[in-house]
Amino acid sequence: MRGWRNSLSLKLALMFAVVSVCLLGGIGFYLNYSLQRELVWRDDQSLLGRLEHIEALLGESDSVTELRSRPQLYANMLGNQDSLLWVLDDTGEALISVNPGQLPLPELGRSEHSQLGFDDNKQARLAWRYLEHEGQPLLLIAGKLLAPREQMLAAYRLKLLVTLAVGALLAFVLGGWVSRRALQPLRALGRKAETIDVRRLHVRLNQADLPQELQGLQDSLNQMLARLEEGFAQLSRFSEDLAHEVRTPLSNLMGQTEHTLRKPRPLEEYEGLLASHQEEYERLSRMVDSILFLARTEQPKASMNQRWVDLSELTTQLCEYFEGMAEEADMVLHNEMSKLTEAHLPPAARVWADEDLLRRALANLISNALRYGAKGQPIRISSYQMPGQRVIRVSNQGPVIAETQLALLFERFYRCDPSRANPGQTGGLGLSIVRSIMQLHQGRVWVESDKGSTRFMLAFPDRP
Numbered sequence: 001m002r003g004w005r006n007s008l009s010l011k012l013a014l015m016f017a018v019v020s021v022c023l024l025g026g027i028g029f030y031l032n033y034s035l036q037r038e039l040v041w042r043d044d045q046s047l048l049g050r051l052e053h054i055e056a057l058l059g060e061s062d063s064v065t066e067l068r069s070r071p072q073l074y075a076n077m078l079g080n081q082d083s084l085l086w087v088l089d090d091t092g093e094a095l096i097s098v099n100p101g102q103l104p105l106p107e108l109g110r111s112e113h114s115q116l117g118f119d120d121n122k123q124a125r126l127a128w129r130y131l132e133h134e135g136q137p138l139l140l141i142a143g144k145l146l147a148p149r150e151q152m153l154a155a156y157r158l159k160l161l162v163t164l165a166v167g168a169l170l171a172f173v174l175g176g177w178v179s180r181r182a183l184q185p186l187r188a189l190g191r192k193a194e195t196i197d198v199r200r201l202h203v204r205l206n207q208a209d210l211p212q213e214l215q216g217l218q219d220s221l222n223q224m225l226a227r228l229e230e231g232f233a234q235l236s237r238f239s240e241d242l243a244h245e246v247r248t249p250l251s252n253l254m255g256q257t258e259h260t261l262r263k264p265r266p267l268e269e270y271e272g273l274l275a276s277h278q279e280e281y282e283r284l285s286r287m288v289d290s291i292l293f294l295a296r297t298e299q300p301k302a303s304m305n306q307r308w309v310d311l312s313e314l315t316t317q318l319c320e321y322f323e324g325m326a327e328e329a330d331m332v333l334h335n336e337m338s339k340l341t342e343a344h345l346p347p348a349a350r351v352w353a354d355e356d357l358l359r360r361a362l363a364n365l366i367s368n369a370l371r372y373g374a375k376g377q378p379i380r381i382s383s384y385q386m387p388g389q390r391v392i393r394v395s396n397q398g399p400v401i402a403e404t405q406l407a408l409l410f411e412r413f414y415r416c417d418p419s420r421a422n423p424g425q426t427g428g429l430g431l432s433i434v435r436s437i438m439q440l441h442q443g444r445v446w447v448e449s450d451k452g453s454t455r456f457m458l459a460f461p462d463r464p
Helices: 008-060 064-068 071-078 147-182 184-194 212-260 267-297 311-321 323-328 336-342 355-372 430-440
Strands: 083-088 094-098 116-120 124-133 136-145 306-310 332-335 350-354 378-386 389-397 444-450 453-461
Touching (some): 008 083, 008 136, 008 147, 136 147, 147 184, 184 212, 267 430, 306 311, 306 355, 311 323, 311 378, 323 332, 323 355, 332 336, 336 378, 350 355, 350 389, 350 453, 355 389, 355 430, 355 453, 430 444
Parallel strands (some): 332 378
Antiparallel strands (some): 083 094, 083 136, 116 124, 124 136, 378 389, 444 453
16 A cells, blocks of 8 residues: 555556646636526526517507507517516506516616616526606516526536546546556666666666656766766775785784794893884774774764864964974975964965864875975975865975876875885875865865976865
8 A cells, every 4th residue: 555655657647637627627617607607698688688579569559458468479479488577567566477487576676877787586587677658657577587597507517527527537547557658667777777786886777768857867877876886896995905904914913923932032022022013003003093084084974063274373283293203304394374474464274174184184194295205305385265265285395196196196005106105104094084084074185296296285165
């Protein structure tokens, strides 16, 4: 039963039926109203004709008494059993009366300004006229019983209702049949989609006979499948890279331990082994922390505490933190945003961001520049405005990165030069963390490398 309630074919059939009822009902109402108005107009014209005919008869007769003696004349003139006729004198007495329905004499008010009028009572439609005949005031009343007309209209309305019911039923049946045929391509598309699983993510929906309205849906599903295939491939590569990264420190731990336990050794060698193990444990711990951070940031409902962040103050804190590392690497950090503040110029930038996440992203970029930048060359941190976004730039001097490698830099565990593999403080996931942070902020990150300079850019939307 629930399946029927959720059936699109059933809903379309019901909609067809409702539309048909409204349309046929509106047409039936209009036809009934038009027929009723037409019958009333014809009856009024007929009543006026009778009044003129009686007036002409009175003009041709010598007296009303002569007309009263010829009742068959009125019967032939009226011609049916639903017609009424009265000729009243000024006292209200009926001089001539043709009243097959035995209706009481109507009470009509005399008007000096109108010599003709119509009146509807519950049983008849009346028309009357005042005139004088041989100095005697007379009231001519012609009428028609309403019962035959109401019977005819009732029968007509019944036929309309039957037609409306039959039309609604036919619209429901035919609408269901049409909708089921029209939705066959959609069901075929669904059956094709059911065949796609994890092992067949490369398959695409290619129903060539789809109607135009479903082509967009097929294209969207194919795009979704392409994204799923790419994401699944990335996940597979990540699993392989993770296994490789974890295997290296575990192999070191197992090899050193096995080598040491082959024979008794001095206490100093055991202490050295424990210190080496401690370094490997720290490396694994940093890697696990980075992976957990990536997992949290990629959740659809990852929480952020966003506010306006002064970049000058933030970069100053980061430069102070990395100052010792820069001296050890024979490099200098140039914070160009702080120089603008010292010159009392307008603030170089502020961005709507989570300050902790932004600090981590910039720290990863600065750490990366210190690790791979050229010795003795400066690392510059600056900011500039682009249409609709504020861009933070971290640049350093060093080897040019090939164009084919620029798009892969933000992949997890990717390294341009495997021989220089050094996971550092981020477990080999620093740039991946930067990309995830920018995705959380609905921004973007990219890198440019030319003429011995490498520049990483973080673009944040101007408005929250």
